[in-house]
Amino acid sequence: MSGASGPHAAGRKDGLRTDVQALRAIAVTLVLVFHLWPSSITGGYVGVDVFFVISGFLITSHLLGRRPRTGRDLADFWARRIRRLLPASLTVLVATLAATRLLAPETRWGATADQAQAAALYYVNWLLASSSVDYLAADDAPSAVQHFWSLSVEEQFYVGWPILVLVLGLLGTVGALRRHSRAVLGAGLVLVTLASFAWSVYYTAADPARAYFVTTTRVWELAAGGILAFGVTGARWRAPRAGSALAVLGLLLIVVAAVRYDEGTAFPGTAAALPVLGAVLVIAGQTAPSSGVGRVLAVRPVQWLGDVSYAVYLWHWPIIVLLGEVSGRLGVLDSIAVLASTLVLAALTKKYVEDPFRGGRWSVRLRDTYVLGASGMAVVVALTLLQGAELDRRQDRAQEQLAKATDDPCFGAASLAPGAACEPPTGAPVPAPATAAEDRSEAYEEVGGRDCWASRPDFDDVRCSFGPADADVRVVLTGNSHAGHWLPALQVLAQSRGWRIDTYLASQCALSQVPQRFDTDAHSQACQDWVRRTTATIAQEAPDLVVTSNRISVSAVGVAPQDNGAAYRSGYEAVLREWSEAGLAVLALHDTPAPGDGGLHSVPDCVAEHLDDLEACSAPRSEWEPDDVVVDAVAAIGDPRVRSADLNDLICGPRRCESVVGGAVVYFDGSHLTATYARTLAPFLAPVVDDLLPEPRAGRAVG
Secondary structure, three states: OEOOOOOOOOEOOOOOEHHHHHHHHHHHHHHHHHHHOOOOOOOHHHHHHHHHHHHHHHHHHHHHHOOOOOHHHHHHHHHHHHHHHHHHHHHHHHHHHHHHHHHOOHHHHHHHHHHHHHHHOOOHHHHHHHHHOOHHHOOOOOOOOHHHHHHHHHHHHHHHHHHHHHHHHHHOOOHHHHHHHHHHHHHHHHHHHHHHHHHHHHHHHHOHHHHOOOHHHOHHHHHHHHHHHHHHOOOEOOOHHHHHHHHHHHHHHHHHHHHHOOOOOOOOHHHHHHHHHHHHHHHHHOOOOOOHHHHHHOOHHHHHHHHOHHHHHHHHHHHHHHHHHHHOOOOHHHHHHHHHHHHHHHHHHHHHHHHHHHOHHHOOOHHHHHHHHHHHHHHHHHHHHHHHHHHHHHHHHHHHHHHHHOOOOOOHHHHHOOOOOOOOOOOOOEOOHHHHOOOOOHHHOOEOOEOOEEOOOOOOOOOEEEOOOOOOOEEEEEEOHHHHOOHHHHHHHHHHHOOEEEEEEEOOOOOOOOOEOOOOHHHHHHHHHHHHHHHHHHHHHOOOEEEEEOOOOOOEOOOOHHHHHHHHHHHHHHHHHHHHHOOOOEEEEOOOOOHHHHOOOOHHHHHHHOOOOHHHHOEEHHHHOOOOOHHHHHHHHOOOOEEEEOOHHHOEOOOEEOOEEOOEEOEOOOOOEOHHHHHHOHHHHHHHHHHHOOOOOOOOOOO
């Protein structure tokens, strides 16, 4: 490269580069097709990474053209970003909140409002990162605004990157550095880029769920575009064919990533380098509209799609999610309707929302820009708060209904008790669906300011206690999340008898001494270490009773699928034998039925959508009930103090499992019991516990 041209050599009359606009069109097409037909382009999510490079390049080009030297310069830069981005994004957020309220079940309102608020304030990527490793949230339906995570990354970059350029520019004016000011700027940008890339590689390997969303693993992608802008400013290719060859190579790299990558690809990390490099090469090629490749990129439909790409990205995902609420799984005609409506809304948004605020009569002064931007964000936040207040009112009404329902002798599990003569309930399910989604065991909440779960990446030791510290009887509840949902039933017994309950719980990691396959080898080893430490700790502390239950949700390492159960059974035996040799009383509860195993991933959602036909939220018992090898492990131990119990006949009927039993919603997601339903199981758990606890510790019966 040499000569003078600037970054807009391959441009249009309006000053926009045709190759960059075409790259925008390609990026949004990849994302759109991936979301509508994911099996056709399994790695279409790399379109977001292409957008990151484009944004980094354009923003840095603007910064180098108008080098910020004062706080006023930064304020002007951010004002232009506000006018460019906020009107359209806030319009989509308001429309999405309204449509969610009208079309989605009430179980989706809360999560959508929370994420919309975070999206309006541009930190939703961190909110999603914090929940991405939450096993209990794994089956949550995606909200209609979660695609704003990438916009949050960009906005955070737009805040920090200009400050970095300003600081490096000022540093280049100090002493001997004045003669090397450009080198100082370039070195600083490269250093930040390399640091972010190195962190992305490490964090993607260590904690891939969080790494996908956090800003620190993505900065290098935007910065790569920034370094390109720094390197090509004022330069062009002597031989246009060389630039065209670079562009073709870049496009091929993007296509390879889109076709070869899938949901199993560790991303971003090193894998993101392929689409990022591809985007860099396309932009670096500076293909002119008159060249062979340039003519293809400059065709009017491609340029138009590039022009509306921002609005297309904003609109497509809410339409996909909300249309899915109405029609269920999207068919071919549904997908075509999504595509058409997205393009129409994008065109209207570009003309009537984006363009007026970018210039012309709606262009405003600096102070007014910030006032309007803050006002728009405040409107979205206010709408989310109103939504939250509505849900709180509904929750209060649900608590009143729950208080009345618990007086019914046929409420919940009692309706399935042997000899029960209960009529089908006629009122609304309790708790209400939106409340049921949050009706969880205290084990799933923070207690005393601390989380009660050992979880990835380290599976650190965590213990929570419930009940008086000086209690005569100490019960330990241990296992993974399917142990945690038994806590409310045990608390009913403990409160009437003065016990203390200590929990040793892990997220997803089953208490079985078998290597379990997680997303990284380090996570698998950490789970295995937690099992060994927890088993030994409980044996050493010698509680009066150990209650354990586990869901097998990951495969054992190094065994064939047909041998998975045997591997877990052997691991259970090792745990139970250690406790048996320590003389402990142990109750292993058979794992509970899981609707998610039959494809029903949110019972509250289903109940909310089918209040007039709850049979739609049921299935044959064989589809939901798991085989639990812990029963065989208990039998192999042969110790009368180590027993198993199966209460699933009080959760499911003889042939079918229902989502609502005795008027009570059974699950708060796709596999975990609501706290309400778990409490109705307490009278049936009591005799099993009494039989294991020595007198007089068993206390009086409950029921």
